[in-house]
Structures are given as C-alpha cells and as structure tokens.
Amino acid sequence: AQSVTQPDIHITVSEGASLELRCNYSYGATPYLFWYVQSPGQGLQLLLKYFSGDTLVQGIKGFEAEFKRSQSSFNLRKPSVHWSDAAEYFCAVDLKTSYDKVIFGPGTSLSVIP
Amino acid sequence: SQTIHQWPATLVQPVGSPLSLECTVEGTSNPNLYWYRQAAGRGLQLLFYSIGIDQISSEVPQNLSASRPQDRQFILSSKKLLLSDSGFYLCAWSIREASPLHFGNGTRLTVT
Numbered sequence: 622a623q624s625v626t627q628p629d630i631h632i633t634v635s636e637g638a639s640l641e642l643r644c645n646y647s648y649g650a651t652p653y654l655f656w657y658v659q660s661p662g663q664g665l666q667l668l669l670k671y672f673s674g675d676t677l678v679q680g681i682k683g684f685e686a687e688f689k690r691s692q693s694s695f696n697l698r699k700p701s702v703h704w705s706d707a708a709e710y711f712c713a714v715d716l717k718t719s720y721d722k723v724i725f726g727p728g729t730s731l732s733v734i735p
Numbered sequence: 736s737q738t739i740h741q742w743p744a745t746l747v748q749p750v751g752s753p754l755s756l757e758c759t760v761e762g763t764s765n766p767n768l769y770w771y772r773q774a775a776g777r778g779l780q781l782l783f784y785s786i787g788i789d790q791i792s793s794e795v796p797q798n799l800s801a802s803r804p805q806d807r808q809f810i811l812s813s814k815k816l817l818l819s820d821s822g823f824y825l826c827a828w829s830i831r832e833a834s835p836l837h838f839g840n841g842t843r844l845t846v847t
Contacts, residue, residue: 655835664741664825664838665779711778713836723836727778 623648625714625726633732634702642697642729644712653715654695655723656686658708665711671695682706707733737762741826741839748846754799754813756842758826761807766828768809769836770801773823785809821846 624647634640646652653672657665669680676688686697695712712726741758748754760766767786771779781794783801791801798817802810809826823843827836 657836657838662841662843664840665827665836666838667835670835722784723781725779 623714623716623724625712625724627710627712627726627729629729630727631730631732633734635734636704637701640697640699640702640706640731642710642712642731644695644697644726646693646695646712646714646724648693648714648716650717651690652717654686654688655713655715656680656684656695656697657711657713657725658682659711659728660708668697668710702731702733704733704735707731737828737837739826739828739837739839741842743842744840745843746845748816748844750818750846751815754811754816754820754844756811756824756826756844758809758811758839759807760809760828763807763828763830765806766830768803769827769829770799770809770811771825771827773825773841775822779825783811816846818846820844 626645628643655670656668658668659665668684669678669686671678671688679685684699686695688695709728709730711728713723716722738761769784770782772782773779783791783793785791785803788803788806799813823841825841826839829836
C-alpha cells in the first residue's frame with residue numbers, strides 16, 4: 622500500500638541553525654512530491670514540489686528539498702532557520718491518478734528556540 | 736488569481752445536530768475539489784473528492800456526505816453529528832492534471 626512516513630514527530634532547533642526534515646514514501650513508481658507548511662489553525666501552504674528533472678528543488682522561504690530515488694526519500698532542508706519557521710510540516714505524494722490523489726505524511730512539528 | 740473561501744472558521748455543535756460546511760473557489764474553472772479532515776496531532780485524511788458537478792467520490796465510509804451543486808462550490812454535510820466528527824476540516828482544490836493542492840483556511844468543528 623502507498624504510504625508516506627515522516628520519522629520525526631517533533632524537532633526543536635535554535636534560530637540560525639540548519640534544518641533537515643525527513644520524508645520517505647512507499648510507492649511502485651516515482652510520484653509527484655510536495656512539502657507543505659501549516660501554521661496553527663490555518664490551512665496548508667505549498668513550500669515546494671518535485672515533478673521531474675533536477676532532483677534538488679528550491680521553494681519559498683529559503684527551503685529546498687532533494688529527491689533521492691534509491692532511498693525513496695524527499696527530505697526538506699533549510700540552511701538557517703528563522704523563528705517564523707516554527708510550524709507543522711507535511712510531506713505529500715501525488716499518485717498521479719486522474720484526480721490528484723494525494724497522500725500526506727503524519728507531519729513534523731518544528732519548534733524554534735530564539 | 737485563484738482564491739478559496741471556506742466557512743465558518745469555527746463551529747461548536749451538539750451531538751445529533753446537522754452539519755453544513757461550505758467551500759467556494761474563485762478564479763478557475765472545472766477544479767478538482769477535496770475535503771480533508773485533520774485530527775489533533777495527526778496528518779490529513781482525504782474524505783471526499785470531486786472531479787465535476789455532482790461527481791463525488793468517498794475515500795472512507797463515515798457519517799458525512801459531500802455535494803457539488805455548482806462547478807466551484809463544495810459542501811460537506813452530516814444529518815447527525817457524532818463526537819468522533821470533531822476535527823479540523825480543510826477544503827482544497829487543484830487544476831486538472833498533476834498540480835499542487837491549494838487549501839482553504841479550515842473549519843474547526845467541535846462536537847459536544
């Protein structure tokens with residue numbers, strides 16, 4: 622069955638430190654891949670997406686992610702975290718069906734220490 | 736530009752009462768529409784999706800139903816709410832072919 626795992630439920634980093642959020646998926650082919658961010662009580666905002674081509678993709682707010690086919694991973698990174706980055710982060714895969722069937726990971730909650 | 740509106744933002748309803756949550760999309764035609772539910776501390780569960788007017792598919796059996804009376808309007812309903820229906824409900828849209836989902840701001844539903 623298709624699934625998305627985010628091994629870290631919660632991560633705490635200091636402001637200015639680097640960040641890496643892990644994501645692994647289980648799917649027979651290469652899906653479309655996304656990272657979304659959710660502030661408390663809000664909807665989800667797209668950070669970045671991977672469809673094909675260059676496996677290192679750049680997103681908004683200084684985030685980037687790297688697709689590694691051999692590891693079925695799509696980890697999110699940021700070189701220097703800002704306090705405003707504290708939020709919930711969701712990895713998601715689109716299984717390329719006719720209606721964009723998207724499976725979300727359970728999310729990683731990020732806290733930032735000033 | 737495209738926008739999505741979802742209301743109400745918060746709702747407190749007693750067990751056994753009906754429910755109606757509404758979502759509308761502006762600035763695009765023939766979107767795919769989705770209802771997700773997010774339980775506390777958990778990921779998103781797809782409840783319903785729609786690829787056109789009156790074309791609704793359910794992903795999980797439940798106490799809820801969805802309707803799409805107009806191209807850009809998506810409604811989530813229940814005849815009798817259960818305590819387990821409490822959660823954060825999110826409406827989303829995407830254009831046809833692979834594209835990111837665009838989410839509304841959500842409705843926090845508390846069933847008491």
